[in-house]
Amino acid sequence: MKNLQFSTYIVVGATALFMSCTSDDDNYVVIPSQDILENRIVELYGSKDVLIQPLATDFNLIPNDANNPLTEAKVTLGKLLFHETGLGMNANMDEGMQTYSCASCHHAKAGFQSGILQGIGEGGMGFGINGEGRFKNALYLETDLDVQPIRTPSVLNVAYQDVMLWNGQFGATGTNEGTEANWTVGTPKETNNLGFEGVETQAIAGLDVHRMVIDEDFILNSEYKDMFDEAFPNVDASERYSKLNAALAIAAYERTLLPNQAPFQQWLNGNLSAMNEQETEGALLFFDDAKCFSCHSGPALNAMDFHALGMKDLAGENILTTIDDATKRGRGGFTGNPDDDYKFKTPQLYNLKDVTFFGHGGSFQTIEDVIRYKNNAVVENQDVPSAQLSTLFTPLNLTDEEIDAITAFLENALYDSNLQRYVPEELPSGNCFPNADTVSSQDMGCE
Structure with missing residues (x-):
């Protein structure tokens, strides 16, 4: 389908054979x-329904951890705990006490990733408009900071x-089966031994890693008590108000963070005016000549594969x-297998344009930059041996027009502009969020 034009023709009676508009056969219909896009998706997956995301309230359709079934009460509790700066009570410095939350590095205005290149929990100050104004508190040494050594991944589509x-170090099932020897005792990876999937495991481990306390x-002594009671009615009261249950509630909430109002999702659900002509061309390329679908598939356009x-890496x-x-x-840093070195998990592709850095090291400034990088297939990190590179990392020979179309599809058709529906209006504690330091409070007008 290279250089596919939008008035494409097909020979009448031919089955699943798409011809260009330069066909010599006069017996055609427009x-x-x-x-054509729908037919291509059906050809790949059997039905376009495979790519449709459920509503955030369709708990039976959202992938669940069998050990942590979704309920409305659990999701409601997790939504508040995820944003609760009052949990930040294990700070290294007094200045950081109760100033940060899970949402400090995963907030809606940045597509549920960090608004800055290197996310900062404790030790950060400021928010700006979309999280881009966060900076290091000058009182903090590097060793006192809670800062990410890699670009903060989005929690959209973690279900x-x-x-x-x-x-991929968090998760005890599926992809991580056989990695038990690497669930190192005394490290956050030990949490895998609890047997949960990755979302739950990360939430449990993350509370300690990011210096939060379920007091x-x-x-x-707050409204949270009744919420825990409703979310975990079958847990004995002596164990109900625990870090484990708080984490399970947070994970339940995270599983509902679905950008299902994006134009491509609307189109999949039957709204034929949701995507414009260029975005549609980009989608056709995505699912065909550009071979993006080889790595990015399913409702999140992601995968559990790891590629070099x-x-x-983060640098500068x-x-x-x-x-x-x-x-x-x-991946090799987790598994210890040299064959896994320099391989990173295939990310989801929704709401990318909320930030200006891409790749695990944030070395690209635009979505187009990433597409051009993959189109050229010339390595930028000379520390990565050529033998480790993915066999799928080969030149695509796309034209500038085609790159523009794919960019439009990723930037616009996969962009849900209403992620604020997943954010609470206020917290039971009354605290500012996602940060509660003095500068953030000023930036957000919640002093």
Whole structure:
């Protein structure tokens, strides 16, 4: 379908054979490009329904961890705890106490990733407009900061991931079966031994990693008590107000973060005017000549595969922490298998244009930059051996027009402009969120 024109023709009576508009056969009828797109998706997956995301309230359709079934009460509790700065009570410095939350590095205005290149929990100040104004508190040393050594992944579409993080280290099932020897005792990876999937495992481990505390007095003396009671009615009261249950509620909420109002999702659901002509052309290329679908599929347009694409790690004078060797090695840094070195998990593709950095090291400034990088297939990180590179990392020979079309599809057709529906209006604690330091409070007008 190279250089496919939008008035495409098909020979009458031919089955699943798309011809260009330069066909010599005069016996043809015009087929709209969206029909061709639908036929291509059906050819690949059997039905376009495979790509449709459920409503956030369709708990039976959202992938669940069998050990943490979704309920409305659990999701409601998790939504508040995810944003609750009052949980930040294990800070290294007094200045950081109760100033950060899960949402400090995963908030709606940045597509549920960090608004800055290197997410900062404790030790960060400021928010700006969309999270881009967060900076290091000058009182903090590098060793006191809670800062990410890799670009913060989005928590959109985590329901379609059985392992979490760029190296996939969190999760006890599916993809991580056989990695038990690497669930190191005394590290966050030990949490895998609880047997949960990746979303739940990361939420449990993350509360400790990011210095949050589920204080029973805090819970019992607030509206949170009744919410825990409703969310976990079958758990004995002596164990109900716990870190484990708080994390399970947070994970339940995260599983409902579905960008299902994006134009492509609307189109899949029958709204033929949801995507314009260029976006439709980009979608056709995505699912055909550009071969994007080879790695990105399913409702989240992601995968549980790990690939080495030779992208750079976090680097530069503004990076706030040393990037360790295990982080640079990606999946190999977790599994210890040299064959996994420099491989990183295939990310989801929705709401990318909320930030200006892409790749696990944030080395690209635009979505178009990433597409051009994959189109040229020339490695930017010389530390990655050519033998490690994915066999799918080969030149695509796309034209500038085709690159523009794919960019339009990714930027616009996969963009849900109403993620604020997943954000609480206020917290039971009354605290500012997603950050509660003085500068953030000023930026957000919640002093």
